[in-house]
Every structure is written in C-alpha cells, then in structure tokens.
Amino acid sequence: MAFKSVKELLERSRETGREVWQLIMEEDANDRNVGTEDSFEKMRSMWKAMKASSDSYDPSLRSSSGLSGGDGHKVREYRQKCISGEFMGDVIAEAIGMAESNACMRCIVAAPTAGSCGVIPAVLIPYVNKYGTDEEKIVRGLFVSAGFGQIIAERAFIAGALGGCQAEIGSASAMAAAMLVYLQGGSPQQSASALAFALKSLLGLVCDPVAGLVEVPCVKRNVIGAVNAITSADMALAGIETMIPADEVIDAMRAVGAAMPSSLRETAEGGLAATPTGIEIAERMPVLK
C-alpha cells in the first residue's frame, strides 16, 4: 500500500534510516509483487520516455483543433533574451513543448496526468543540463516525485474532473518541487515544505478547458506549474518552513475541489471555456456527424 501521509513517509524514513526514494521504491515493488530492480528499471524507462518526447519535439506540428503547436519553439528562439534568464527560458520552452506534443498526439509520460505532462520534464531536463546529474540520481528523484504524488492521489485527487486544475497542474507542481529539493540535496522535511508551497500557490485553480480540449489554457498552465515548482523548491532550500503541514495542505486541496461547482471541473461550462471567445472557438471545432 502507498503511504497515507507525508508525515508517515517522513517518520518511516527517520526510524529506518532509509531514504525516502528507497521506501517509495520498496512499496511499489511490494505492491506490484516485483523486485526492486524491476521497479527501478521501470522508473528509468519513464525518464527515458520523457527525454525521448522532449528530443522529438516537432515545431511544425499542429493539433487537430489547430489550437496548439509551435509555441515551445518560439520560446527556444527567444531564450537568450528571457527576463527571467536562460534557465527559466528553457523551463518555459520545455513545458510548452511537451504539452504541445501531447495535444498533437505524440507520445508523452502522464505525470501525473496527460494534461500536466509538461511540468516535471520542464524542471527536470533543464536542471539535468545545468547540473549534469547522473541517471541514477535522476531516477531516484522521480521516485521521490511519484511517491509524494501518490500521497496526493491517496488523500485528494489528481484529475481535473474531480478536483479542478489544482489537482492536475497543482499536483504536478508539488511533485516537481519535492523532487527538486531532493536533487539539490535538501532534506525530506524540505521536500515536504516545497510540496506544500507549490500546492498552496495553485490552490483553487479551476479546470476550464476551451472546447473541452486539453489545450487552452492547459498548455501554458504547464509553465506556471514548472516555474512554481522551482520557486517553491528554492524557498524550502533557503530554510523557509511551511506554516501549514503538507498533509493539511493536501486535505485543503481536496476540500476546495469538492466545493467546486461541476462547471469548473473539466466540463467546459465555466471559466475560460465560457468566455465569448472560448464559446466561439468551441463552435467552430470539427465535430462528428
């Protein structure tokens, strides 16, 4: 069984002296009745798949709705002029590119969902390029990320239809933040703080895809998920501690999601989908007869 709370995960790590990524890997191996090497290799294949989708980004592709494509490339070309610096330029480009690839029916890694697939690679790939992190460490980082994500799924939800976009982009951002802290050598408690910061900042974000498609605003929301993960990790690494414990933040996300009307949970009946332009776009979408 997955861990029920961040508290339980951190306590177990303290008691056993085992690292968080190891505990998460061991739980997975146990759950699926496989060896830990098997689990590790499977996570490695997720990293390889992320890299492969990033490497095969094609700026000429457009989604069948015509709403997505080519924007990741624009940011790549612009990166040297980025106000937030070249590293952030790469993060933005990666987040958009991956989400565009998803919209254009390319192969991606849902992390935790297809709509939010750009967040984790957008922090991980530029990070690895900057710090030259070795593959073993990257895979361990992904375990940390997935393990914290599993706790969010366990206590709340990770689907926009259930909890709004805070559950998708918010969860992805929180998972990425916890992972970055680990990769930078921070403590498990700092990972938990980073997770809490990231989720708190996106609390209440609604799911309002124009025309019901995972494109507008989804593609660009991957950017805020990634950027928010980095700033959250930096805050935690600087020694700031979360006032509200991570588990309580997750529970608040659940409560907020439950209170959201269904028009703001992926039905394309509210938010941006219900703007005049959103409605106009929906009306000119190709439909089956």
Add this chain to the structure above:
Amino acid sequence: MNLFDIMGPVMVGPSSSHTAGAVRIGRVCLRILGEKAERAKIHFHGSFALTGVGHGTDKAVVAGLMDMETYDIRIPQSFELARENGMEFTIDTVDLKDAHPNTVLMELKGKSKSIKIQASSLGGGRISIDEIDNIKTSFTAEYPTLVVHNEDKAGHAAHVTKMLAEKNINIASLRSYRDKRGGFAIMVVETDEPIPIEVIGELEKKEGIIKVTYVNVI
C-alpha cells in the same frame, strides 16, 4: 493508485480518457471479436461525440482495432494504416439512453465472426465493457478475462470452474449476464493467472457453449 499510474503511463496524447482509454476499448473489443476486424461501424455517444475529433478519439479507437498499444506512435496515422490493412470502417454519432458520457458502440465483423459491443472510458485510461450483443455486462478487462457465449441452461458455469481448477488457475470473479428473453447468456470470468489457449478450445467443444473469447491485454 499504483506508483506508475502517477508517474506514467507512457501514452499518446492528448487525453487519458478520450485517447488512451479509447485505444484500449478498441483493443479489448478486437480481442472479444476474436479475429481480425474487417469491417467496423463505430458510433460515438456523449462527450466522445462532442470532443472526439479534437481528442483524436476516432483515430484512437481505430488504432485499438488494429491492435495498437496506448503508446504506439502510429496512432495518429491509424486511418491510413487501417485502409492499407483492409479494414473498412465508418464513424458517426449516436444518442444512447443511460450511457456513460464517454461511450462508444461498435459493430465489428471479421472473416467468420461478428459482434456488437458497447464500452465506456472511465478516466485515467480505465475502461468498462457495458454491453455485448445487446446483453448488459460490466467488466474492465484489467484481469485475464474469458467471455463465454452460452445457452442459458444450468451447468455451464461448472464446466468452466472445473476446467480452470484442473489447470490451477484461480478465478477472481465469475458473473453471468443474460438476455431477458432467455435462451442466451454471457459469462464473464476474470482470473488471476493467464489462461492457456487449449482451455479455450476445450471449452468451446462443450455442449451448449456457443463461443469463447479470451481477453488478455493487461
């Protein structure tokens, strides 16, 4: 939720329910047909009908009928590939009563068999087979699954359980669904272990058993 449902799956986008789930539905339906699909009539209901083109649900179902996996990069080209492979298909919309919003109804024909299946995509790539040949069913194809068309008479369940027990295969669930008018029933058996091919052949020889298909697309 499994750790690799959080970090994963590797899939062709854009949507786990409208794309990956649709591929899976196509693939499971192909297995239930039990041979290559030569002709397919595909009818989309609800959200599948409304947003299917934008989500590539049409291409995804056809890809599944061509036995592609949810991560197959050829999914966007499935229409062309189907035509090259001699599969004819039509796609339109339908308004079904009491159906899940993400539902597809399919009429499939192979060389010697034909079948009608209604299935829905529940989210996160999970699916449900809701109707086979006008008989209501409910299974997810997440286990190795036997679908047995049989005459609605006593004793058929015993044939199946006895045979599986002899092969040391543990039954996770066994449910029987029947046509209200009687005469015809469908038994769905989910098992913990994969089922050897010979069991299926042997079962098909039993009296009163019309057809046995095996779905194992985990």
